[in-house]
Every structure is written in structure tokens, then in C-alpha cells.
Amino acid sequence: MIRIQKKHRRKDNKTIDTRQALFNAVLELMNRDKSFEAISLREVTREVGINPSAFYRHFPDMNTLGLELVSLSFKTLRQLLKDVRANPVQGSEVIRKSVETFVTYVLAHPRHFHFVIRARLGGVATIRAEIDSELRLLVSELSTDLARQLNTDTWSTEELKMLAGLMIGSMTRIVEQLLIDNRHHQNIVELIDLGEKQLRLILLGASQWRTHS
Amino acid sequence: MIRIQKKHRRKDNKTIDTRQALFNAVLELMNRDKSFEAISLREVTREVGINPSAFYRHFPDMNTLGLELVSLSFKTLRQLLKDVRANPVQGSEVIRKSVETFVTYVLAHPRHFHFVIRARLGGVATIRAEIDSELRLLVSELSTDLARQLNTDTWSTEELKMLAGLMIGSMTRIVEQLLIDNRHHQNIVELIDLGEKQLRLILLGASQWRTHS
């Protein structure tokens, strides 16, 4: 049984949450171009500066660490969406501002997003499945948001999900280009521009959906 | 120096191209849920049934094998596009038929597509870069195709790439859902349907681009 309590401190008086340090180590190693599957337990502990055996005080294995990292990362993302829904963007440049907010948020938590983007298609099936279900949840939530703005006579539930999937897919692509191998001189402003235009085009298509017979 | 000639045969009289067998072994192992980075040289040779040292007769290391696998896989994809351009789809259901053709092609070469989809965001930087540049090429090609069909007064080169990127991104998503963890009861017909609708919506948006002020 592993129960974590943060009451203990190290003798150097610094409050170190080793558990958190282990998370960070994994994120750091992935940032250095390693896929999660290729990161060894010993590597992680080496990064943190503890003995390999100490790892087991916090997680039974790397796999469960990965799973917790998924839910941790999505907590970050859900917070963003909660904020956005609380203060909905208004005015003429809704789309541009939304994309800007999103990109800013991603850049404020690059490691978490980087991890999710990578692990989504990575080698560990359980982690992939977890991310997949989180993303499906996101699509569903966005669908109900969209339902409020669109004519539900012309839009079936299925079609709303299709539209939401398209939008989230587009944003996912932006994040990928933002965080991975971004030496293609694509600066942030250009990417925001790209994202804005893609979303605009999608919503333009949506506005015409089925009015074209 | 490694020079490959296929003149040699094994004593059992079967013509075995070990080089090809090594490729297949990697694809097979990735199919069994391993990321490329996590596949060891020894594993590959074990799968083929040769001594680990024999690997070096064909590739200097796993990395270059991966790179060659990329160009091999894209050769497959380019063939598809060449065929499509030679026999362009006509008639009322252009989009649906295109998506069907594409999906059929993917399912005919699942391993190659599976490999590319996975390695695109995988841990090996050189491989990622290679796939990235191949995909950019695809986007460019599609852009010029689209340029012939759209009004080049309202569409700049940049915007054509934006549109092409959106279309290819959508199709990429379809392939991901088609080949990875597809236990979400999403059968092929449903996926084709999804892809068709997304493309239709995108092209609907494109047809209205900038006629709206």
C-alpha cells in the first residue's frame, strides 16, 4: 500500500515533494526528446537525485505514474476551459481572442501539453486510452456549447460532435506545431494567425451547413 | 560501407530479402504497441530469426532503418496520390468517393500508415523531422491542386496552405482513429461518414471564404 502524506521534510529543511519531482523529471526527459515508453525508472530517479528503489515509495511502476500525469495534465486544461466559460470572450474578434488565449495558456504550461500531445499516440496502450477518453469528453463538452449557438433543427448530436472534433483537431495541430520541432521559423503570431483562419473557415462552413440544401 | 545486393539466396532455396524482413519486423513490433524508440535492435533480429550482429550487414543502426522506413511509407502514399490525380474522381459524390478511396488505401497498407502516424510525434527527432517535411510537401502539392479549382484572387498562397493543412489534418485524424485503439465501436463506414462530412464542411467554408466581406 502506498499512501502519500506530505508531512515529512528533508533534513536540508527544503520542502521537497519528491512525488512532484518525479512528475517533473518525466516531463523534463520527454522535453529532451524521449518518448514516455523509452524513459527508464532509473533515469527518472537519477534526474531527481534519489535512489532507484525510492521510486516505489511513490508509484508501483512507471505506468501508473504516466496515468496520473495524464489526469494531472488534463486538470490543467479543464481549468482553462472553466475560466473561458466563466468569462466568455465578447466582441468582434471572438475567434482571434479565443485562439490567443488558448495559445497563451499552452505556452504557460508547455510540458503538460507536450506530454499529452506525445503520449496520445505513444506506445503505452493504457495511457493512450486514458487520453483518448479525456479528449472525447472535451469534444462532448464543446458539442453542448455549440448546441446553444446553433440551430438544433439543422444540427444533429452526431453532427455537432463532428464539428467539435474538427475544431479540437485543428487546435491540436496548432499545439503540435507550437511545441514540437518548431524550428520551421513559424513564430507564435503566425501560428495564432493560422489557427484563427482555420477556425474561421470551419465556422463559416458551419454557418452554411444545410442551408445549401 | 554497406551495399545491398539481392543476389544471394539462402540454402533453403527461399528467396529471403533480409532487409525487407527487418522492415517488416519493425512494423510488426510497432503493431504490437511499441513505439519505435522502445524497440531494441536485438528484438528486431530475434523477430527475423537472425543473429544480432547480422543486423549491421543491412543498417548501421536502428535510426537509419527508421528513416528508410519513412521514405518507404511515403512512397506508398505518393503512389496513391499519383493514382488519384491520374483518374480524378468525377460526379456528384466526389468527396465521399475520395474519402472511400483513401480509407480503402489506408486499410490496404495499414502498417505503413500506422508507423507514420505513430512516429510523427515519436521520440526520435530525425525521424520526426523527416515525416514533417514529407507532410509539408503533401500540403504544398494539395495547395497547387486547390489553386486550380479556386479563385486565386481571393485565395493567397498562404491561405491555400491553410486550407490544405486543414484538409490533411482532418484526414490524418481519420487515419489515427482507423488504425489505433479502434475499439470504440467506430466501424469503417462511420469513419468514412465522419471524414466526408468534415471535408464537406471545410469545402463549404472555403466556397464562402471572403465572399462574406
Next chain:
DNA sequence: TGAACATGTCAACAGGTGTACACAATATAT
């Protein structure tokens, strides 16, 4: 203070890894 717990170290294990080198077998070409 002392018991209980949380968290760490250390040493050891069996096994997997990449790679090098000497050698054997096979196929091709003269």
C-alpha cells in the same frame, strides 16, 4: 520519550542491451 510511519540508502540479482571481432557459409563471376 517512545512507537509508528514515511522516506530514503545500499548492495545484489538476473536479465536485457549495443557493439566488436574472428570465423563460417553461401552465392556470384571469371
Next chain:
DNA sequence: ATATATTGTGTACACCTGTTGACATGTTCA
């Protein structure tokens, strides 16, 4: 048939891996 190039085997090396069990340290609470 013999020489040469190609492709394989066998062995060995030093290194990294996950996991274990026994032990030490520090912290909390009664």
C-alpha cells in the same frame, strides 16, 4: 574451380535495466 563479395554465426565485453530485502534516517503523534 577458384577467388571474391555477401551474409550469416558465436562469443565476449561492459553497461544499463527493474526489483528485492535489509537497514538507516527523519517526522509525527500519543
